[in-house]
Amino acid sequence: MREDEQLTTREIGGMTLADYSRAFWKRKWLVLLVFSLVVFFAAVFSIHQPKIYEAVASVEIDLQAERIFSNMSDVYELGDLSYWDSKSYFETQYKILQSRMVAEMVVERLHLDRDLVFLGLSDIEDETELAERLAKADAIELLRSSLLIDPVQDSRLVRIRYQGTDPKLITTIVNTVAEAYIEQNLNRKLSSTKKAISWLTEQMQDLKTKLEDSERALYAFKKENDILSTSFDQQINFTGTRLEELSRELSRAESEALRLNSDYESIKRVVPENDGEHVASSAVLKNPLIKELKVLYASQQDKYEELLARYKEKHPEVLLAKTQLERTRASLEREIAAIVQAAKSELEAAESTVQALRGQLEAVKNQARGLTVKEVEYNRLRREKESNQAVFEQVLLRLKEIDLSGMLKANNIRMLDDAKAPTIPIRPRVRLNILMGVVLGVLLAFGTALILEVSDKTLKSADDIQRYVKLPLLGIVPQVKVEPGSPEASIPNAAEMFAFLKPTSSMAECCRTVRTNINFMMPGKTLSRLLITSASPKEGKTTIVSNLAIAIASAGHRVIVLDTDMRRPRIHKAFNMTNEYGLSNLIMGTMKDEEAIRHTPIENLDVLTCGPIPPNPSELVGSEKFVEIVNRLSKTYDRIIFDSPPVIAVTDAMVLSNIVDGVILVVKCGKTLRDEAAHSKKLLLDVNANLLGVVINHLDLDNREYGHYYYYYYRRYGYYYGDRDAAAKTAT
Structure with missing residues (x-):
């Protein structure tokens, strides 16, 4: 990731924990003051609040009342409800608890409409005003507004809560609300029971009449069809x-x-043959007499044929045998005829029996068809009678159940815990309020500090330089603190000469660090002309100019300081000189170089003060004469340091930037605004100035706000040199 991307990311990321810590520590007294005030007001507010008590009663709401008889149900019964139906039922009960009807019952029983304490009118002494307020007061709505219904999760319990300043009164109100709610629920059920009894009684008369009519119709039908002795089914x-x-x-x-x-x-097919034989028939063959006659007939026929063969036809024996044969044949035919007649008679009897049975069967079928037709009507009458009887018996049973249920007065709502007079107020909760005051005080205090920190747009650290100005940091110069009674305290403008007066101080070491960083900015090229400027006035650029010049001179380089701030010159004051003559005299040609240049007590360091302040400073520093002077001085001195006016105030710095090798921008810690520094950078870059970097000035090392990584780094130089000096003094 590139450097500019890193800076952007850090800028978006916001403040670090160290930034927050420094911001809070910087404004610790403000944080403490805000915190103390918030906690104090929270405590005072809590103590002076009226004490509010809360009375609580618990009520159990069941879907059904408890059944004494398992097979008896109430008039108003919910049955098996789904989850949503059950939820809707309980929500309805909660609304009833908060209803105007229940509140009105409570107000009437406790006479709350005339209770001045309950109505909040006890402090009114004017009778006229009191009467007007009483007329306008709505005790019912006042009761409802303070009544809280709190269902207990995953249960059928409901807590009834009421808050007020009088423990006894609120306890009585809560218990009365619970009783009124239970009573109205029972009254509603009893009212439904009475209505049901009245309606069922009316229905009983109609059902009884219908049952009697159906019974009479069934009896008449059975009597008409002669089915009284036996049932129709039988x-x-x-x-x-x-x-x-x-x-x-x-x-x-x-x-x-x-x-x-x-x-x-x-x-019938039995006929005699010529030979006296007959056709065989089972009926004939089974007759014993026929058998005997056939045997006899055959015997006689054989005898006749034998005699006929022996004698002639007229022979007496032949004639006798023929007569006997004819007699036997006649007897056989008579017997066969008798058998035929008997078979015919038996056949006719059987056919007569068949006809009789067919007649009986048809008659029974007709009877059955008639019964089928009558069965439809019979069943209709019987069903009507049984239906009427069943409805009548059911209504009669239900009437008795409802009557008994009404006498039992079973209720599905009951008081679980009645309210007890509270002894501890629920408000104000002094400890909680003070704790909240502590939390709020912390938040407000730190929030105030944070807002002030965020609203502070000044540059205070190296991170700020990288984040907002985006220029290299050449060094940080701490604030010069001259201790009273020290040798430096007697020297005017000791801060501008501090690197000379206290060469072992952290301030002198910081100036030497800046000198080193400048040398490393452009390796291989000597930066002989340095312009030191700032975004706005009073940011300490003259202090940086004088002390940096001292640091460079102490390294063996010949240095001259030019005061090019011809509007508010200060270099002469820094070195305890007058400003009677100087650079303006050289530009005007009234003096020579050696006459205008002044020597200082510091080896290798000379100063060219501003001289008389001209009316047109920008024209002077931008003139060719001035450039000639700088070129001459460059031949004599190794380093020329220009003390320039602020960039934003005038254009002198931008004009001078084109004749120098590098420009250093001085920012005062905690004073220079980010936008001003960034704008100064832009103005200098617009004229193609070689902007080397930034020096942070006036850093208070004793202030923890700025004492992060470079706090320890720079303070240790002072400790090191201080210890070395102390050791030298001891050795002496």
């Missing part, structure tokens, strides 16, 4: 059974008739 079952029995008998009779008809047809 008759239907009997008819069904009879149908099954007749169907089975008819099937058997039809089978028997078919069999007899088959036998009869077989018998």
Whole structure:
């Protein structure tokens, strides 16, 4: 990351912890004052506040009242509710607790509308004003405004809170609110119960009439259809059974008739043959008499044929045998005819039985169809009667349950903990208020310090130079403090000569550091002409000029200081000289160089003061004559140091910057504004000045605000040289 990017990042990042610490320490007395005032006012405010007490009662709200009989429900019952329905129910109860209805019940019972302490009118002595205020006072709304309902999370408990200055009164109010709420809930349930009883009683009469009408209609139907002795279902079952029995008998009779008809047809086909044989029939063959006659007939036929073969037809034995054969044949035919007639009679009887059974079956079917038609009407009448009876019994049972529930007076809301008179006020909470005052005091105190620090736009550190001015830091020169009674205290303007007066001081060492840094700014090139300027007046540039000149001269270089500030010259005062003549005389040609240049007590250091102040300083320093003077001096001296006017005030510094090798910008710690330094930099760069860097002047090393890393670094030089001097004195 490049340097400019780093600087931008640090600038955006804001102040460091060290910056905060220095800002707070710098304004420690202001911080302490603000903190003390805030804590003091918090304590006074808390002590003088009226004592507020709070009474608390707890009420339990169930979805349903406790059931004494498990199978009995209330008139007003919620049943199984979903989460959102249950939440809505409890929210409704909270609103009822804060309702005007409950508040009005409490006001009426406790006569709060005439309680001057409750209404806050006890301090009014004027009866007329008191009467007017009483007429306008709304005790109900006043009660509601101070009543707090606090549901206990994840439970069915509700805390009723009331705050006031009278512990006994607020306790009575809270308990009365709870009682009024419980009472109105019970009254609402009892009112619903009474309405339900009244409505159910009216319905009972109508239901009783409907039940009696349905019972009479069912009785008339059963009487009309002769089903009083047995039930209708029994008759239907009997008819069904009879149908099954007749169907089975008819099937058997039809089978028997078919069999007899088959036998009869077989018998009818029995006819005698020429040879006296007959067609076999099962009915005939099974008859024993027929069997005997057939055997006899066959025997006689054989005998007749035998005799006929032996004798002639007219032979008596043949004729006898023929007569016997004919008789036997006649007997056989008679028996067969009798069997045929018997089979026919039996067949006719069977067919008659079949016809009779068919008639009975049809009659039973007709009866069954009639019962089916009657069953529809019967079932309708029975259902109507049973429905009316069930509704009647249900309403009668519910009426008794509601009546019993009303007598029980079961309530789903009950008092869990009644309120007790509080002894400790909840407000003011003196310790908490003082603690908050401490916290607020800390915040305000440090906030004030921070605001002042943020609003401070001056340059105070090397970081500020890098962050806002973005120029190299050549060095830091501490504030010169001359101790009373010291040898330096008797010397006027000792600060401008301090590097000479106290060469082992930290201030002298800092000037030598600046000298070294200047030498390293442009290696290989000698910076013989140095212009020292500042953004604004009174930033200590003359002090830097004189002490830096002393530091350079002490290194063996011939140095001359030119006071080019022809508006407010100070170099002559720094070296305890007069300003009767000087640079302006050289430019005007009224004096020679050796006449105008003055020598100082410091080896290798001369001074060319401003001289009489001219009316046109800018024209003088920008003249060719002035350039000639500088060129002549450059041949005689190794270093020429110009004490220039401020950059922003006049243009002299910008004019002089073009004839010097480098420009040094002096900023006064804690005084030079950031914008002024940055603007000065811009003005010098606009004229192509070789801006070497910045020297921070007037740094107070005893001030912790500025005593960060260079605080220890520069103070140690003083300790080191101080110790060395002390050791030298001891050796002497």
